Amino acid sequence: MRKILTKKTSFIISLILVFQLTSAFSCNSSGSKVRQLAKVNDDLGQGLLSTAEILRDSKATGVLSQDDIDFLKPILKTIGETNLSVITIGKSLNSLEDIPIGKQEQILQAISFASDQLTLLNNEGALRIKNQEKRLLFNAIVLAMQTSVTSVIRILNLGVKK
Amino acid sequence: MNPADFEKLLKLLALIQQGLVAVNEILVNKASQGGMDEKALSDRAEEHTKEALDIINAL
Numbered sequence: 001m002r003k004i005l006t007k008k009t010s011f012i013i014s015l016i017l018v019f020q021l022t023s024a025f026s027c028n029s030s031g032s033k034v035r036q037l038a039k040v041n042d043d044l045g046q047g048l049l050s051t052a053e054i055l056r057d058s059k060a061t062g063v064l065s066q067d068d069i070d071f072l073k074p075i076l077k078t079i080g081e082t083n084l085s086v087i088t089i090g091k092s093l094n095s096l097e098d099i100p101i102g103k104q105e106q107i108l109q110a111i112s113f114a115s116d117q118l119t120l121l122n123n124e125g126a127l128r129i130k131n132q133e134k135r136l137l138f139n140a141i142v143l144a145m146q147t148s149v150t151s152v153i154r155i156l157n158l159g160v161k162k
Numbered sequence: 163m164n165p166a167d168f169e170k171l172l173k174l175l176a177l178i179q180q181g182l183v184a185v186n187e188i189l190v191n192k193a194s195q196g197g198m199d200e201k202a203l204s205d206r207a208e209e210h211t212k213e214a215l216d217i218i219n220a221l
């Protein structure tokens with residue numbers, strides 16, 4: 001069984017690496033900052049959808065309990081709602097360099113809140129989930145979300161500094 | 163292999179399958195970005211995020 005768990009750990013690590021690779025690739029690609037931001041929003045949307053599907057199946061198969069789901073649910077909702085807010089703001093922009101001060105603050109405030117929620121998940125979530133398998137799955141989800149949020153912050157900073 | 167280990171193995175295979183589907187979805191999504199403009203990307207991001215929120219709300 002230990003061999004199986006080791007394979008499972010390797011698989012989850014591979015999943016994280018693939019997600020990070022795809023997210024990092026979007027930041028290095030050419031195109032306007034608005035387009036790069038749209039790509040990261042797209043990555044985060046797909047990542048969140050995949051995460052939601054995994055959680056739904058994990059709940060059905062008993063990998064995660066209702067308590068675990070109840071802990072994750074409001075935080076993932078915050079991430080999704082933040083992504084929707086950033087998408088709405090991004091659609092109204094022609095260039096990140098043209099972002100008005102008010103909208104800059106609005107975007108960064110929303111992203112910072114989402115980032116804080118992920119830090120909370122990372123710190124308290126890991127302590128909360130005692131089961132090793134559940135903790136690995138949980139860490140994979142949090143890391144994937146953190147990667148996307150970090151990408152958004154990086155792109156926003158590039159756009160604002162220029 | 164005893165029945166308990168077999169059941170664990172089945173659960174593990176189901177989890178691996180789910181993971182592979184997730185990776186596939188992410189890569190297909192990424193591969194299609196090249197031919198899309200900002201609006202199409204934002205529209206798809208919005209659609210996926212809303213779909214994810216629907217699933218999350220139903221959990």
